[in-house]
Amino acid sequence: MTEACGGLKTSLQGNISTPQYPNMYPRDKNCIWKISAPSSYHISLQFRDFQLEGTELCKYDFVEIRGGFSPDADRIGNRLCGSDIPETVTSPSNTLYIQFKSDSTVSKKGFFATFFADPPGSRTSRRSLIGLSKPQADRSQSLRFIFS
Ligand SMILES: [Ca+2]
Numbered sequence: 811m812t813e814a815c816g817g818l819k820t821s822l823q824g825n826i827s828t829p830q831y832p833n834m835y836p837r838d839k840n841c842i843w844k845i846s847a848p849s850s851y852h853i854s855l856q857f858r859d860f861q862l863e864g865t866e867l868c869k870y871d872f873v874e875i876r877g878g879f880s881p882d883a884d885r886i887g888n889r890l891c892g893s894d895i896p897e898t899v900t901s902p903s904n905t906l907y908i909q910f911k912s913d914s915t916v917s918k919k920g921f922f923a924t925f926f927a928d929p930p931g932s933r934t935s936r937r938s939l940i941g942l943s944k945p946q947a948d949r950s951q952s953l954r955f956i957f958s
Pocket of ligand 1: 863
């Protein structure tokens with residue numbers, strides 16, 4: 811049975827995960843999520859769990875995040891794979907494009923991520939609040955606390 815994956819998200823917060831998470835993701839998947847927030851909002855995506863097949867250039871299984879709404883949009887950061895939880899990503903504008911791809915061998919648990927859209931202004935204040943209250947290394951922990 812082929813399971814649909816990806817989709818369009820227009821809520822101000824929510825989550826996305828690989829198909830069958832927390833069980834191993836299926837092989838040969840290409841999932842695309844598009845997140846859309848009101849104009850002038852910014853979207854932040856925080857990975858809570860991340861376990862993909864890891865290879866040097868993330869050739870086989872990977873996640874790519876783009877600031878925009880199409881595969882042509884500029885990628886934010888590197889292609890992601892392996893088992894290190896990536897840093898939280900914030901969109902340059904009000905849309906985010908996330909692709910998950912798996913190849914025909916070796917599956918892992920996959921990822922679970924939460925997203926939230928911030929109106930203009932609040933992102934800056936939240937960021938500086940986090941920056942002031944916690945050292946860099948604890949940032950993901952403090953985000954988890956604030957947004958859970
Ligand atoms: Ca694989």
